Amino acid sequence: MAGNWKMNLDHLQAAHLVQKLDWTLRDGRHDFGAVEVAVLPPFTDLRTVQTLIDGDKLKIRLGAQDLSVHDSGAYTGEVSGTFLAKLGCTYVVVGHSERRQYHQETDEVVRLKVQAAYKHGLTPILCVGEALEVRQAGEHVPHVVAQLDAALDGLAAEQATSVVVAYEPVWAIGTGEVATPEDAQEVCSAIRARLATLYDEELAAGVRVLYGGSVKAGNVAAIMNQEDVDGALVGGASTDPAEFASICRYRSHLTA
Numbered sequence: 001m002a003g004n005w006k007m008n009l010d011h012l013q014a015a016h017l018v019q020k021l022d023w024t025l026r027d028g029r030h031d032f033g034a035v036e037v038a039v040l041p042p043f044t045d046l047r048t049v050q051t052l053i054d055g056d057k058l059k060i061r062l063g064a065q066d067l068s069v070h071d072s073g074a075y076t077g078e079v080s081g082t083f084l085a086k087l088g089c090t091y092v093v094v095g096h097s098e099r100r101q102y103h104q105e106t107d108e109v110v111r112l113k114v115q116a117a118y119k120h121g122l123t124p125i126l127c128v129g130e131a132l133e134v135r136q137a138g139e140h141v142p143h144v145v146a147q148l149d150a151a152l153d154g155l156a157a158e159q160a161t162s163v164v165v166a167y168e169p170v171w172a173i174g175t176g177e178v179a180t181p182e183d184a185q186e187v188c189s190a191i192r193a194r195l196a197t198l199y200d201e202e203l204a205a206g207v208r209v210l211y212g213g214s215v216k217a218g219n220v221a222a223i224m225n226q227e228d229v230d231g232a233l234v235g236g237a238s239t240d241p242a243e244f245a246s247i248c249r250y251r252s253h254l255t256a
């Protein structure tokens with residue numbers, strides 16, 4: 001269960017949220033042994049959140065929302081995967097539709113970012129998903145599969161085995177328009193099938209496939225009940241610690 005804060009919460013608000021989230025998760029009534037919780041704050045919050053996670057031994061993992069394709073050098077405004085790894089990041093989001101849309105990130109840039117993530121020991125959370133027109137044209141599955149193929153092109157199985165793929169239909173992001181559980185299952189199962197073709201069945205079965213797009217405590221159960229949905233990439237609702245804890249808690253019920 002990963003919370004993508006997007007461009008919300010400064011480092012002081014981040015400290016507050018993470019402490020409250022940890023406190024809410026450790027209510028003593030739920031077993032979180034089988035659920036991994038990650039937060040993906042803005043770059044400027046990473047150090048603060050890392051300090052809290054390390055200092056207070058929080059069970060929350062840390063990730064960033066983007067990284068540079070370059071290692072270092074004259075790239076003003078860019079952030080290297082080396083720096084993120086040093087800050088204790090486990091994950092980095094790659095190819096979010098907001099980066100593709102507002103920063104003209106092409107499939108090739110996304111591929112290079114996946115490579116850069118692995119180079120620096122980070123696990124990419126690779127986002128794929130179709131715009132509304134593509135879905136209306138019935139082309140969503142081939143569109144997502146093509147994004148997956150492009151992003152993983154040339155990636156060895158040893159690396160692909162740990163990739164996290166997040167299916168986020170663009171029309172469901174921040175709109176309140178959540179995909180139906182069947183919509184999510186259709187595309188998440190197509191992602192897994194494609195991974196089996198690109199690599200093998202065992203690798204595909206082990207890859208974590210997330211759904212993202214207007215996930216809330218009230219709709220997470222129906223989505224998570226789908227066979228090929230392993231978790232959620234949560235935007236807006238992850239900036240509310242009680243709501244995000246409820247979303248994470250859903251998974252804990254399954255194992256309790």
Ligand SMILES: O=C(CO)COP(=O)(O)O
Binds near residue numbers: 004096212237
């Ligand atoms: O883009 C998302 C997560 O990366 C989803 O955002 P919302 O949950 O706000 O729709």
